[in-house]
Amino acid sequence: MNFLFGDGWILTAIIVVVVLLLLPSMIVITSQQNVKLIETFGRFSSVRRAGLSIKLPWPIQTATSNFSLRVREIAEDVGVKSLDNAFVVVPIRVQFAVRDGGEADAFYRLEDPDAQIRSYVVNQVRSTASGMTFDDLFRSRDAFETDVETTLAQRMSEFGFKIENVLVDDPQPSRELREAFDRVIAAQRLKEAATNEGEALRIKQVASAQAEGESLRIRGEAYAAFRNIIAEGNAEALxxxxxxxxxxxxxxxxFFISVNEMEAVTTAAQSGGRVVFVAGSAKDGIEPALFGALTAAEDEPERSIK
Known part of the structure; x- marks a missing residue:
């Protein structure tokens, strides 16, 4: 009886010791925002989330290390060739995380998730950019981001990941392309300046012509009015x-014509003119006394034309 009791005690002690030895391998402690995957004889069987949980002891079941569920980011400067053969660098950032229910695929299917997701990002960005012109990359950046995000989300979902966001900065053209654009912009500015200067000159010339035309019109109207007044005065006098x-x-x-001609001759003689023009029609109608005054005036000039 004592022998049996002694054997039972020893067996109990052995069991307790074994349990104590195996207990650490049965406890699973998972950190916040992480999961651990449980493998039964090397095959995936379950997922343990943050907190304390129990599994079968080793070697029946094993637990992987913490597998992060946090959002991660990949930053990459992707060199692309646009539809119009422009070589640019597209700075892109992709934020991704493990989707719910995709823990096993994310852990087992991709050996290096960051590197392989980076490869998908580069390939997808180049594929999308190749169908867009250089201007489209700038003007339709939101559409570009949406296209890349949609395609990546579909492909990465197969591997247990979800795409949180895709951020695309302004594409950076090569130095040669920037210089070419600078020359194009400078030429456009010079063209606009020349056009503006020509338009300003045209406006100035048009305004000057309009002012001159207005001046001529006013002078013409004044001269016509003057002639009308003279004509009316002459008609009344006649x-x-x-x-x-x-x-x-x-x-x-x-008679009036003769008087005008004689007044002109007299004025010329009194002014000391050197050349006197006498109309032929006035010669016969000049009175003898006035003709004598004309003859005396003709002695002083060097030359007289009759």
Missing amino acids: TKFTAKTGLTAKNALE
């Missing part, structure tokens, strides 16, 4: 003259 002298209008006009 009417009164013919009424008092009884001469015909023709004789009166010839």
Whole structure:
């Protein structure tokens, strides 16, 4: 009886010792924002989330190390060739995380998730950019981000990951392309400046021509009004003259012409002119006394034309 009791005690002690030895391998402690995957004889069987849990002892079941569920980011400067053969560098950042239910795929299917996701990002960015022109990369950056994000989300979902966000900065053209764009912009600015200067000159010339035309019109109207006043005055004078002298209008006009010519000759002689022009029609109608004054004036000039 004592022998049996002694054997039972020893067996119990052995069991307790074994349990104590195996207990650490049965406890699974998972950190926050992490998971651990449980393998039964090397095959995946379950996922343990943050907190304390129990599994079968080793070597029946084993637990992997903490597998992070945090959002990670990949930053890459992707060199691409656009549809119009422009070589640019597209700075891109992709934020991704393990999707719910995809822990096993994310852990087992990709040996190096960061490197392999980076490869997918580079390939997808180049594929998308190759169908867009250089201007489209700038103007349609949101569409570019959406296209890349949608395609990556579909492909990476197969590997247990979800794409949180895709951020694309302004594409950076090569030095040669920047210089070419600078020359194009400079040429456009020079063209615009020349166009503006030409337009300003045209406006100035049009304004000057309009002002000159307005001036000529005003002077013409003034001259016409002046001529009308003279004509009306002459007509009135001629009417009164013919009424008092009884001469015909023709004789009166010839008389006025003779008077004007004699006044012109007298004015020229009094001014000390060197050359005197005498109309032929005035010679016969000049009175003898006035003709004598004209002859005396002709002695002083060097030359006289009759």
